[in-house]
Amino acid sequence: xxxxLQLMLEFAKTGxxxxxxxxxxxxxxxxxxxxxxxxxxxxxxxxxxxxxxxPGAIGINMSTYxxxxxxxxxGAFLASLALAFPSFIVILIIARFLAKFRNNPHVExxxxxLRPASLAMISAAGLNVAKVALVNLDAYxxxxxxxxxxxxxxxxxxxxxxxxxxxxxxxxxxxxxxSAVAGIVFQF
Amino acid sequence: MNELLELYWTFLKIGCVTFGGxxxxxxxxxxELVDKRNWTxxxxxxxxxxxxxxxxxxxxxxxxxFIGEKRRGVTGxxxxxxxxxxxxxxxxxxxxxxxxxxxxxxxxxxxxxxxRVCVCVLIIQAVLRLWKKSVVDPFTLALYLIIFVLNAxxxxxxxxxxxxxxxxxxxxxxxxASLIRNRRTGSGQTGKEKEEK
Numbered sequence: 117x118x119x120x121l122q123l124m125l126e127f128a129k130t131g132x133x134x135x136x137x138x139x140x141x142x143x144x145x146x147x148x149x150x151x152x153x154x155x156x157x158x159x160x161x162x163x164x165x166x167x168x169x170x171p172g173a174i175g176i177n178m179s180t181y182x183x184x185x186x187x188x189x190x191g192a193f194l195a196s197l198a199l200a201f202p203s204f205i206v207i208l209i210i211a212r213f214l215a216k217f218r219n220n221p222h223v224e225x226x227x228x229x230l231r232p233a234s235l236a237m238i239s240a241a242g243l244n245v246a247k248v249a250l251v252n253l254d255a256y257x258x259x260x261x262x263x264x265x266x267x268x269x270x271x272x273x274x275x276x277x278x279x280x281x282x283x284x285x286x287x288x289x290x291x292x293x294x295s296a297v298a299g300i301v302f303q304f
Numbered sequence: 305m306n307e308l309l310e311l312y313w314t315f316l317k318i319g320c321v322t323f324g325g326x327x328x329x330x331x332x333x334x335x336e337l338v339d340k341r342n343w344t345x346x347x348x349x350x351x352x353x354x355x356x357x358x359x360x361x362x363x364x365x366x367x368x369x370f371i372g373e374k375r376r377g378v379t380g381x382x383x384x385x386x387x388x389x390x391x392x393x394x395x396x397x398x399x400x401x402x403x404x405x406x407x408x409x410x411x412x413x414x415x416x417x418x419x420r421v422c423v424c425v426l427i428i429q430a431v432l433r434l435w436k437k438s439v440v441d442p443f444t445l446a447l448y449l450i451i452f453v454l455n456a457x458x459x460x461x462x463x464x465x466x467x468x469x470x471x472x473x474x475x476x477x478x479x480x481a482s483l484i485r486n487r488r489t490g491s492g493q494t495g496k497e498k499e500e501k
Contacts, residue, residue, distance in 0.1 A: 165420070184397060184400040189397065192397055192400070204365075204382075206360060222479050229447060229478020232445070233470060233473075234438070236447070236449070239456070245424045270418075273421045274425050278425045281429060288422075295418040297418070
């Protein structure tokens with residue numbers, strides 16, 4: 117039970133401080149992974165993929181997933197509700213003072229600072245995913261050879277997807293499916 | 305009671321078809337809420353989105369809460385929000401049950417190793433897309449770099465600053481910088497000008 121309460125508190129905190137949409141929850145998820153070990157860094161990367169391929173935002177998906185692994189089905193529901201709760205209250209309040217909120221210069225000012233901050237933390241999360249996906253730190257530490265540091269197959273795939281996405285503009289789920297097949301065929 | 309059920313059901317449906325979240329759901333909301341049900345107008349919807357973006361939490365959820373509250377007050381907001389949450393929770397429960405049972409299979413592991421590469425690229429694309437709107441001048445660039453270093457290298461730095469503290473500090477820094485600039489130029493338009501750039 118204390119774990120479940122802790123889980124709800126952590127996801128409520130995430131819901132309160134992640135501003136600017138789905139990926140903004142990532143720094144909080146990495147913090148949770150480091151401090152409580154409810155899920156691994158690789159789990160977070162996998163859940164980003166799951167979130168891009170299923171309806172619903174990454175925050176809800178991760179709270180459901182972490183809730184399920186630590187507290188079964190009740191845990192899944194409680195963690196997701198905890199994530200949704202702070203913003204629910206905030207929106208109820210704002211709905212009453214809509215016009216005032218829109219025209220408040222301090223809100224604009226805060227966003228002038230929050231946008232680059234949120235982007236910086238998304239970039240850091242990207243670096244975290246790259247650490248799992250593109251390099252093999254263990255092999256590098258063991259052999260000390262730079263060629264062992266990089267997962268070359270993964271990097272080639274990454275470049276191809278990057279170019280492909282820019283040119284073709286397909287839905288991300290298509291590229292995720294292609295990557296899954298490439299991972300199986302080329303034994304990533 | 306009937307309208308509450310309708311709110312719940314409508315947002316349950318919307319929650320099941322919005323891939324990718326955020327602005328991806330705007331056309332779906334427009335069809336379901338403006339065209340079919342006349343619950344709101346396109347202009348209001350855009351307002352809810354811009355507010356949903358600059359308040360904490362998930363944008364899609366915030367928009368659901370907004371429309372629910374507009375229709376039926378607090379209970380309406382609850383019905384819409386819970387409706388939106390229902391689909392994703394059930395889908396992830398199924399996937400989580402699958403993952404805990406099959407994650408150890410080599411086939412699944414190879415597939416996810418490939419998928420992680422794609423996720424990495426998707427995040428890079430998102431950063432590139434958001435860059436122009438977020439990093440607009442030396443101040444925002446400095447803020448970006450400081451927060452990136454503090455957050456990305458928290459493991460090797462002597463102090464670990466929690467993400468929540470970084471968010472609050474960035475908000476305060478943004479307000480302060482805007483105030484200083486306004487005082488210097490004597491106009492109250494800094495925020496608007498930033499938007500247009």
